[in-house]
Amino acid sequence: MRLSRETIFMTTRVRFAPSPTGYLHIGSARTALFNYLFAKHTGGKFLLRIEDTDVQRSTEESTRSILDGLKWLELEHDEEIVYQSDNAPRHREIALKLLDEGKAYRDFTPKEERSGDVKAAIQERAREQKDMRDNPFRDLSKAESDAKADAGEPFAIRLKVAESGKTTFEDAVYGFQERDFSEIEDLVLLRSDGHPLYNLAVVCDDIEMRITHVIRGQDHLTNTHKQVLIYEALGVEKPTFAHLPLILAPNKGKLSKRKHGEVVSMTTYRDSGFLAAAFRNFLVLLGWSAGEEKEIYTMDELIGKFSLDHIHKNNAVFNFDANDPKHWTDDKAIWMNAEYVRTMPLEDLIPLVKAELKSAKLWRDEYDDDDKTHFEKTVDLIRERFFTLKDFSNQGRAFFSEDFDFDNAAIAKNLKKFPDLQTRLPELAGTLETVDDFTHDTLETVIKGFAEEKGVKFGVLMNGARTLLTGLAVGPSMLSVFETLGKEKTLRRLKSQVAWNQ
Numbered sequence: 001m002r003l004s005r006e007t008i009f010m011t012t013r014v015r016f017a018p019s020p021t022g023y024l025h026i027g028s029a030r031t032a033l034f035n036y037l038f039a040k041h042t043g044g045k046f047l048l049r050i051e052d053t054d055v056q057r058s059t060e061e062s063t064r065s066i067l068d069g070l071k072w073l074e075l076e077h078d079e080e081i082v083y084q085s086d087n088a089p090r091h092r093e094i095a096l097k098l099l100d101e102g103k104a105y106r107d108f109t110p111k112e113e114r115s116g117d118v119k120a121a122i123q124e125r126a127r128e129q130k131d132m133r134d135n136p137f138r139d140l141s142k143a144e145s146d147a148k149a150d151a152g153e154p155f156a157i158r159l160k161v162a163e164s165g166k167t168t169f170e171d172a173v174y175g176f177q178e179r180d181f182s183e184i185e186d187l188v189l190l191r192s193d194g195h196p197l198y199n200l201a202v203v204c205d206d207i208e209m210r211i212t213h214v215i216r217g218q219d220h221l222t223n224t225h226k227q228v229l230i231y232e233a234l235g236v237e238k239p240t241f242a243h244l245p246l247i248l249a250p251n252k253g254k255l256s257k258r259k260h261g262e263v264v265s266m267t268t269y270r271d272s273g274f275l276a277a278a279f280r281n282f283l284v285l286l287g288w289s290a291g292e293e294k295e296i297y298t299m300d301e302l303i304g305k306f307s308l309d310h311i312h313k314n315n316a317v318f319n320f321d322a323n324d325p326k327h328w329t330d331d332k333a334i335w336m337n338a339e340y341v342r343t344m345p346l347e348d349l350i351p352l353v354k355a356e357l358k359s360a361k362l363w364r365d366e367y368d369d370d371d372k373t374h375f376e377k378t379v380d381l382i383r384e385r386f387f388t389l390k391d392f393s394n395q396g397r398a399f400f401s402e403d404f405d406f407d408n409a410a411i412a413k414n415l416k417k418f419p420d421l422q423t424r425l426p427e428l429a430g431t432l433e434t435v436d437d438f439t440h441d442t443l444e445t446v447i448k449g450f451a452e453e454k455g456v457k458f459g460v461l462m463n464g465a466r467t468l469l470t471g472l473a474v475g476p477s478m479l480s481v482f483e484t485l486g487k488e489k490t491l492r493r494l495k496s497q498v499a500w501n502q
Contacts, residue, residue: 012044014213015206016070016077017084019051020062022257024069024266026318027217027247030283034244035215036075037284037306047209048077051084053201058085069266072276074299082209084201091196091204094234095157095189103233104189106145106155107137133163135186154192159233161186167225172213172242172308179225187226199223203230206239215242215308218315242308245287246315255318263320263329273356273388274333278340282333286316296339338387346380353379353392360393362400378484381476398470399484406499410473414463415499421464422500424456428465429494438487440479447479469493 016032018024024032039046048070052058070077098104137145138160149155161184168178189200196204202223206214214224221243231238249255255264262268269279281297289312290297290305297305319330341349357363367375382396398404415421431450435442451458462478469481469490482490 012039012042012213013047013209013211014039014044014215015047015049015082015209015211016075017049017051017202017205017216018066019054019057020059020066021054021057022062023065025255025257026264026266026283027255028066029069029073029266030247030286031216031244032070032075033073033280033283034288034306034311037302038213038215038308039078040303041306044212045078046075047079047082047211049082049084049205049209051198051201053084053088053196053198055085065267069270072266072270073280074276082205084205087201087205087208088196090208091201092190092194094204095196095200098159098189098233099157102142102160104157104159105138105140105186106149107135107158107186107188108148108153108155109135109137133161133186138186156188156192157190158186158188159229161229167228169224169228169238169241171221172240173245173311174218174221174243174313177221177225184226184229187229189230199226199230203227203234207234207236211239213240213242216244218243218246242311245312247286248315248317250317250319252315252317264318269329269333272329273390274337275340275344275352275389277344278337279333281340282330282336286318287312296336296343334387341383341386341388341391346376349383350376350379352389356389356392357400360397362393362397364400374484381480381484384476385474395472395475398472402489404471406467406471406502407473408502410467410471411499411502413473414467418460418464420456421460422497424454424461425464425468426495427454428461429491432487432491432494435487438483438490440477440483443479443482465494468496468499471499 014035016028016035018028018032036046038044050063050066052063095104099106135158137155138158140148162181165181166178167181167184168176171177187199188197190196224241224243228238247255249260257264266279270276277299280299280302281295284297284302284306285295288306288310290310319332354363354367364371378399379392382392382399386392386395393400428447428450431446432438432443435446447461448458450456451461463473466475466478466481467473469478469485475481485493
């Protein structure tokens with residue numbers, strides 16, 4: 001009786017296996033996340049393999065970008081990274097083993113004839129219902145094959161696929177899968193230059209890494225049928241396969257690096273001020289749900305709830321408008337990020353805001369010392385209307401610097417519409433100079449008294465003050481803004497004529 005891989009190895013082992021030919025794509029990031037969550041849910045291992053066998057396209061820069069993306073998402077791999085190119089000798093050894101066992105054969109077809117469009121040739125054969133096994137070298141005797149090889153004739157090595165039968169496997173997402181042998185060509189395992197091909201390399205590495213579950217995109221279904229044949233030829237129990245629905249563009253077309261550029265790159269979201277926790281949460285809901293109304297989950301909650309049987313069969317859609325700078329990302333992604341900014345524990349948010357302010361050159365060392373509590377209160381006050389970390393250095397800039405811009409619409413709405421404020425706001429500053437207790441309740445009493453005395457509506461006065469103090473038209477409670485900015489800054493900005501002169 002053949003034991004399952006799960007029984008043999010006991011511990012669940014999954015892998016994320018990107019090709020280093022570009023940045024970490026949103027679809028690949030979700031695949032990594034699903035593998036990570038499944039591994040942690042089952043108490044298993046999450047492994048990382050860099051499939052760098054495409055020498056011409058693989059770059060160190062891409063590898064670094066992928067690693068940076070995984071680090072940002074906080075998907076830490078177990079064990080050492082495996083680089084597929086290091087295993088090429090083993091891949092060749094396995095191909096030669098299959099050749100010796102008669103399960104593969106040498107194909108001496110001239111290279112120029114083999115290098116055509118293989119897929120097109122296969123489809124043409126299928127249309128004409130020709131035998132997929134008509135390679136003249138398939139049934140060459142071992143002696144004849146050895147003689148040609150000894151004579152120095154170049155050859156590829158192909159797996160012999162039986163003339164009749166089916167490949168079958170039970171997919172953890174899409175259920176029972178089968179494909180007729182007549183639809184599968186004799187697979188090339190090694191090129192004539194000794195270079196192992198993808199399907200052989202993947203199977204060899206998954207066996208070597210003791211992978212129990214292969215969780216990857218639906219676009220790999222065709223490859224899986226081919227890889228099942230290699231597992232069977234090697235006499236090794238195949239892993240459990242789980243194919244994930246695709247993530248599509250708004251027009252239901254395929255998301256691609258070429259068409260959609262930075263919109264699908266993890267680097268874009270990291271550098272645009274998204275929170276890793278929020279984007280993980282958004283990603284996991286592109287193709288999975290826990291079967292409940294809830295949408296906001298901590299990592300621990302996701303690990304506790306994640307299972308393969310809750311993965312959707314239908315493709316997910318990533319809604320964005322790449323041509324509109326205001327809608328370059330999915331509305332739900334930005335909403336979810338805002339929820340995290342506004343509700344996550346303050347102690348978790350503070351280091352992220354600190355990093356953003358440092359990047360924008362707005363950080364002052366005193367925030368770590370005497371003003372630490374004040375800094376934390378400031379962040380807590382202004383985060384209510386923010387969507388990303390960038391908002392702290394943009395919309396929130398006035399709370400950390402005297403060098404901030406005034407929104408022209410805010411000036412028109414809150415200041416120039418009420419020209420008397422150009423006199424009243426400096427007068428208010430004069431009144432507030434005598435206030436020692438510069439706190440919310442005291443300020444409210446004094447400012448309401450001033451408004452009544454001068455015949456100015458309290459709301460008009462506050463809105464005008466908001467624009468002078470923050471450069472904006474909306475924001476937190478103005479009394480809290482006065483208190484947070486402090487007496488010195490508040491009085492100086494109320495007296496300033498900079499906004500009025502714009």
